[in-house]
Amino acid sequence: MRAADNVSEQRLNQRLAALARLGATPAGGVNRPALSLADAQAQELMARWGQDIGLEPSRDAAGNFFLRLPGGPEGAAPVLSGSHLDSQPTGGRYDGVYGVVAALEAAQALLEAGVPRRRPLDVVAWMNEEGSRFAPGMMGSSVFAGARTLDEIGAVCDSQGLSVAEALRATALRLAHIPGRPLGGAVHAYVEAHIEQGPVLDRAGVPVGIVTGIQGKHTFRVEVDGEAAHAGTSCRAERRDALLAALAMVRALTEVMHDAEDIVKFTVGRFEVMPNAPSVVPARVVFSIDLRHPDTGTLRRLSAQVQPLCEAHAGPCTVQVTRLSAADSLVFPPEMQQRVKQAAEALGIPAIALPSAAGHDARYLHGIAPSAMVFVPSRDGITHNEAEYTDSADLAAGARVLTEVLQGLLA
């Protein structure tokens, strides 16, 4: 009995389309910040779909959402599968949400097939993977795995000054009809399906990727303080222009991070100027650094240069560099990679092995349970962009492989 045969491409796509309407942007993308109304509505919709087929919804104190397919004896550690429902401000329709919908599709296929289950399956949507509204990301999964505490993430504020703790309370009130569940707990295994967010599978023309590991990522917040002054009266020699100092830092960093092989990923994605008025010399700039490299040694070496470089280019301003996160590169257990490979082979679906250049919640689950990831292609590698696209047949192929892997883990 192969539950994967019950995966419905049509149902999968209908659910993705329905979720894409929550926070839909005019350009066809999605803006669904973590703990926003649209994010809560997405959990509500998932709860409804789950309840319709007999799954039990629940939420934990970190804002993570679960749908349980019961199985096995009382207290058996569950298999978890899912991803996240939050998006970037101009995000696409697949990043994160595909992994949640694919896990629901797998649960439904397993249920319909009536395969024996020795443990429960929890479909999961982790809180704030993107780290866009509240930085850094992967908050829900890191707290679930015990790598961060609720207090730590609770103090983080968005650009409007609202804290994660306040947003969690507001969302919990809104979703008070969904039962609570304790934070954390034993996990038998974790499998996450996701779009690749890179061009490898698309260029190779292969529908499924067996993810070998996740490239390391260090993130920083850099705060540059100068002094506000009148654009028409203050002399250049007397200015303490925070924008010019910040630009000098970014330029110096860009030069140091430059590698001929083009493997280093260095990004300044957030850059905010205060007071941000045309005739006022900028008093303050806050910018982000996102630095990644598949080799942990290289990543650490580059990361160590951020603070001294910023300080060396502060000019008449002052600078404070805070490292927000420092995740080294990781490799998924070979036996878990093997499960994905064998599932694809059993279903006759072409698959290749590749590393993940992007970070995922699987990073934190990897710390507490055997974990694996299944990729599907991203057209032209475009992601974090409203034009993000994956072919419907590839989405279904990934969900079939996921279902086959989960069936094995539950057996």
Add this chain to the structure above:
Amino acid sequence: MRAADNVSEQRLNQRLAALARLGATPAGGVNRPALSLADAQAQELMARWGQDIGLEPSRDAAGNFFLRLPGGPEGAAPVLSGSHLDSQPTGGRYDGVYGVVAALEAAQALLEAGVPRRRPLDVVAWMNEEGSRFAPGMMGSSVFAGARTLDEIGAVCDSQGLSVAEALRATALRLAHIPGRPLGGAVHAYVEAHIEQGPVLDRAGVPVGIVTGIQGKHTFRVEVDGEAAHAGTSCRAERRDALLAALAMVRALTEVMHDAEDIVKFTVGRFEVMPNAPSVVPARVVFSIDLRHPDTGTLRRLSAQVQPLCEAHAGPCTVQVTRLSAADSLVFPPEMQQRVKQAAEALGIPAIALPSAAGHDARYLHGIAPSAMVFVPSRDGITHNEAEYTDSADLAAGARVLTEVLQGLLA
């Protein structure tokens, strides 16, 4: 009979303190954007003070506010005196508002002295001098003087997408109890008191400045378009990072604008990144340029280099450069400068001549009537900053000179 003797330093300061409460910031400054609630409240407070002493408030279609001290035969062209009530986002307590309160103080002193008047005096607060919420600034005075049309300024939007036309309508509804008056009309003369916003008077230890003219200013909006991409997966070679392109432009401009004499004023004050998320390669940057030089020839030469330089440094991005305003340097009529000089001499108040490095509404009034400006010191030249400060005795000295000049113009 010298009306200037009736100027009350205490009353002047009390009014400035009362206005500083409208839009007060925690750090002791003022955030009173044009056409905001606080800005309307400031006009309301001015109306109340004027009505208490028999002045007649009115507003025109451009959101300018007037208090008339009647005088002379029906239809005589008024003398105008004032400045603006709006502020920068982290502005001080004196920029603009001093000129309005000093003009009210002068009107009250003239009234109390009972000096003969052959024409009316209009105390005026021009709409949106700062150009911070809606760029470019000096909107009210430029429309009053016929240099721009209501339609032109009405279409300008703030960063929230609200237009000047909409904000004007909302403010007009809020202040519907203040009578309307026709836009524009003949002006006999215009005199504007203002803080210097530079260090010259403060360093010289002189309380009053006779303003010789206003340095020219050209402003631009630069829009850089790249492409959003994932910070962890997109290769450097394939990125179209709008932030890096904008940074290269600002750097090239800074180099070209560098003069050994430190006379050029070049400022990038507004700089906005979209989508502004830590793990997304910036898709778009919009930044402002404020360029000033007292020599019109030099200003025009530098101004002409902005667009080609931005285009040359766009890299894989595209750029659109829009010149928002191009005001050349101007000199106030010598006979108006002479009036200020003689008034200071008559009152025994030390005064020196100096140019204005900052732009003022007097720029546009200069186009339709003989105009002059009276400066008072800015401590350490600090302005567009919450720490902006002028000594109370200097504020009063400036108001006395203004009153003496206005008495002469009304006679």
